[in-house]
Amino acid sequence: MDKLDDPLSRLNEVIMDLEQALSQSQAEIKALKQAHEQESICREQVESELKASQHLLQLVMNTLPEAIFWKDRNSVYLGCNQNFAEDAGVGSPKNIIGKTDYDLAWKTEEADFFRECDRRVMLANHAELGIVEPQLQGDGKKAWLETNKAPLHDASGKVIGILGTYQDITERKQADIALQDLNQKLELQTSQLQLALERLQHSQLQLIQREKMSALGNLVSGVAHEINNPVGFLSGNLQPAQDYVRDLFGLVDLYQKTFPNPGREIEEKIETIDLAYLREDLPKTLYSMREGIKRIANISTSLRTFSRSDAEYRVLFNLHEGLDSTLLILKHRLKANEHRPAIKVVINYHEMPSIMCFPGQLNQVFMNLLANAIDALDDSNQGKSFSEIQLHPNRITVTIQLSNDRQWAMIKIQDNGIGMTEEIKQKIFENLFTTKGVGKGTGLGLAIVRQIIVEKHCGTIEVNSLLGQGTEFILQIPVKTV
Numbered sequence: 001m002d003k004l005d006d007p008l009s010r011l012n013e014v015i016m017d018l019e020q021a022l023s024q025s026q027a028e029i030k031a032l033k034q035a036h037e038q039e040s041i042c043r044e045q046v047e048s049e050l051k052a053s054q055h056l057l058q059l060v061m062n063t064l065p066e067a068i069f070w071k072d073r074n075s076v077y078l079g080c081n082q083n084f085a086e087d088a089g090v091g092s093p094k095n096i097i098g099k100t101d102y103d104l105a106w107k108t109e110e111a112d113f114f115r116e117c118d119r120r121v122m123l124a125n126h127a128e129l130g131i132v133e134p135q136l137q138g139d140g141k142k143a144w145l146e147t148n149k150a151p152l153h154d155a156s157g158k159v160i161g162i163l164g165t166y167q168d169i170t171e172r173k174q175a176d177i178a179l180q181d182l183n184q185k186l187e188l189q190t191s192q193l194q195l196a197l198e199r200l201q202h203s204q205l206q207l208i209q210r211e212k213m214s215a216l217g218n219l220v221s222g223v224a225h226e227i228n229n230p231v232g233f234l235s236g237n238l239q240p241a242q243d244y245v246r247d248l249f250g251l252v253d254l255y256q257k258t259f260p261n262p263g264r265e266i267e268e269k270i271e272t273i274d275l276a277y278l279r280e281d282l283p284k285t286l287y288s289m290r291e292g293i294k295r296i297a298n299i300s301t302s303l304r305t306f307s308r309s310d311a312e313y314r315v316l317f318n319l320h321e322g323l324d325s326t327l328l329i330l331k332h333r334l335k336a337n338e339h340r341p342a343i344k345v346v347i348n349y350h351e352m353p354s355i356m357c358f359p360g361q362l363n364q365v366f367m368n369l370l371a372n373a374i375d376a377l378d379d380s381n382q383g384k385s386f387s388e389i390q391l392h393p394n395r396i397t398v399t400i401q402l403s404n405d406r407q408w409a410m411i412k413i414q415d416n417g418i419g420m421t422e423e424i425k426q427k428i429f430e431n432l433f434t435t436k437g438v439g440k441g442t443g444l445g446l447a448i449v450r451q452i453i454v455e456k457h458c459g460t461i462e463v464n465s466l467l468g469q470g471t472e473f474i475l476q477i478p479v480k481t482v
């Protein structure tokens, strides 16, 4: 019995141990199960909190007026907000994940530009703000954006991607463009108006100048005409007067021959009037009267030459005569006055055929150039005494000659007046440019000269000038004899 009892009781003991171990394991399993349940409750809670916060983040991003997106290092999209998803044409933010700019609505060149920009920002590890760029969007709208891009970093500070936001500035940009357009149009209109005004002023002043010239012309031709009558009358009577005198002398001779002793009274008279001298001098007097009348006739012709009014077409004109007549009109300004001796005018006229031109206009040119030369001489006289000027006389040299190839008539008007600086020389042909005081110059003379020579006569003008030394104008006009 004892032998049997022993193993049995040991078995019982083992069974009890096993039971104890089993219940312990069961308790442990239960505890583990409880812990697992606890953990999964916790995880679920964390997950739902994470979802809630993600949802909140998405909500915040969707509520912002900007479009927001982020990409990885290879510019592959990781996420975006609703605005961006719509612009990109993917509908919802979740559809953007894994896409690149080439999968979206924009044009290829725009995608190139975006990626180039991403690359730059990530490489420099530096944000770029306020990039203004065009973008073709999902609904076909051609938008203008103002974009900010910043690099994204991991915990160790390594660049892992890029975060971008942009604002649609299409309206502002369009308003800007419209404003710019408007400004441009306005500027154009203003400059056109300005030009029109300048032209109007120019033509008004030219009209005044032309009016003055034609008033002067009228006056001059009127005077010439008035002189002409008495001159004709004088020259017409001079010849008969000479004949009468000759006849009278013949008669006196005959008397003297027939009555060699005329008596005391007549002899006394012959002595008083110095008949011998009278006979010798009277023909000379008559000759000088004839010369005087010839000169008056020449002046009258010159006056009429100067006051020629131009027709629509060119006519043959002798430049020598034109310059002579202009110098004659300006004689009152050339002669001596209390401040200075007369201006010396040196004339070098070479052979020159008559040329086809507008004579009245060329006279206007000569008038302007000679008047300027006289002004320049007067300016150079400032502060000098009469005798100082006499030592270095004021001089105007007028040269007319044919060019070597005989195709051009060259007119050179030179003075030893005040001259001009290079800066002034650059401006003298500009309308209204003058260095003269108010009321002295309008600044139109040379603008008109340029117009008449260059535009009307297809000629050229050259100016040489040295400050304090003098100035020369060289005009060239094509010789068109037919």
Ligand SMILES: Nc1ncnc2c1ncn2[C@@H]1O[C@H](COP(=O)(O)OP(=O)(O)OP(=O)(O)O)[C@@H](O)[C@H]1O
Pocket: 368, 372, 373, 376, 415, 417, 418, 419, 420, 424, 428, 433, 434, 435, 436, 440, 441, 442, 443, 444, 445, 446, 447, 470, 471
């Ligand atoms: N011979 C010259 N010597 C020096 N300066 C000159 C000479 N000719 C012209 N100028 C300069 O050129 C400017 C323009 O000449 P322009 O004849 O066009 O006008 P202006 O003589 O001033 O006025 P106006 O309309 O009465 O002729 C002059 O004001 C002067 O400064």
Ligand SMILES: [Mg+2]
Pocket: 368, 371, 372, 441, 444, 445, 446
């Ligand atoms: Mg002038």
